[in-house]
Amino acid sequence: MNKGRWIYIGKKLGQLILSLVVLSLIVFFVSRLAPGDPLRAYYGDSVERMSQEQLQAAEERLGLNDSLIVQYGTWVGNAIHGDFGISFQYKQPVTQVVGQVYGNTFALAGISFALIFALGLFLAVFCVLHEGRPVDRAICKVGVAANSIPEFFVALLLVLIFAVSLNWLPYSGVASVGSGGMGDRLIHLILPVAAIVISHLWYCAYLMRNRLSDEASKEYVLMCKVKGLTARQTVYKHCLKNIMPSVVSIMAIFLPHLLGGAYVVEMVFSYPGLGKLGMESAQYHDYNMLMIVCLITGLAVILANMAAQIINEKISPEIKEKRGAML
Numbered sequence: 049m050n051k052g053r054w055i056y057i058g059k060k061l062g063q064l065i066l067s068l069v070v071l072s073l074i075v076f077f078v079s080r081l082a083p084g085d086p087l088r089a090y091y092g093d094s095v096e097r098m099s100q101e102q103l104q105a106a107e108e109r110l111g112l113n114d115s116l117i118v119q120y121g122t123w124v125g126n127a128i129h130g131d132f133g134i135s136f137q138y139k140q141p142v143t144q145v146v147g148q149v150y151g152n153t154f155a156l157a158g159i160s161f162a163l164i165f166a167l168g169l170f171l172a173v174f175c176v177l178h179e180g181r182p183v184d185r186a187i188c189k190v191g192v193a194a195n196s197i198p199e200f201f202v203a204l205l206l207v208l209i210f211a212v213s214l215n216w217l218p219y220s221g222v223a224s225v226g227s228g229g230m231g232d233r234l235i236h237l238i239l240p241v242a243a244i245v246i247s248h249l250w251y252c253a254y255l256m257r258n259r260l261s262d263e264a265s266k267e268y269v270l271m272c273k274v275k276g277l278t279a280r281q282t283v284y285k286h287c288l289k290n291i292m293p294s295v296v297s298i299m300a301i302f303l304p305h306l307l308g309g310a311y312v313v314e315m316v317f318s319y320p321g322l323g324k325l326g327m328e329s330a331q332y333h334d335y336n337m338l339m340i341v342c343l344i345t346g347l348a349v350i351l352a353n354m355a356a357q358i359i360n361e362k363i364s365p366e367i368k369e370k371r372g373a374m375l
Contacts, residue, residue: 064350071346072339076120079335086112089136089332110136123339133336137328142336146325150344152222153321156237157310160244164252164306165299167245172256173288176264177279191250199309203243203316210239220318240313248309252302259294263287293359300356304349 087095087106098106107113111122126133135142171187178184194202211219217239218224223232263269264279264287272282311323318324322341329337 075342084333086333132340135337136334137332142340149320168252171253175257176260195250199247199312244309255298296356300353303352
């Protein structure tokens, strides 16, 4: 690789590390300054029967008696060596607890992301091909209404209809008791994925629709019509290709919204994942667990945005040339 590419990679790594450091600082200090007793998460109700000497010994054992600066320095030193601490709630290394559930969140978010991307692009193309017609206006109104409903309400509505009333689908957990097959896991994913897709689909579809509509109004589209191409052929062969960098950027920007929605849905469906783990760690002041969940989430968002920029540079040479001029 040439010198410019090495500089580019170095800058990206520097941005990644700096972002994670800033995120860790914010989460560390905010979580510890929030009211609450982390000893209760570790010792339970027995903490009320401890003497002052026992409380001090317990804080020293968990590293809570030092100043916040010292605690953060200790955490960073241990984290560099792969030790992210012990979960106060589960009494296990946080990496071990996270390792048992992170795959569930990635499956939920990954399937939802793929469906929203595919359905959003389909809706965008359909609306542009029928722009201004009653079907386009109807889809826009329904989409805006669906996008305005919070994820938890959509999830509760789906549970009420398909789990309680019709008894067609399970409404909690990642698999049935005594079963861990792929088919059973997919069945448990139907309602959580549906809740995320319904709540977030129009957000992406609307942005894609507007971008595609702007592209379809350019002069070269008129030239394509003169050459005999239909509107459908022009959109699929030319317009979609030209807006793909924008579509990739839209999906990268959408990822934080998707993760936030997935975390809310996990709580409603008692779905064991990072979102449920993060909410419980915040509730029980499980500092070490909250740190690693926030860092994993932040890392996923940062990498998604970096990947989107790299893909854009591959698709659009103009972006790559501009980047080269800046180096």
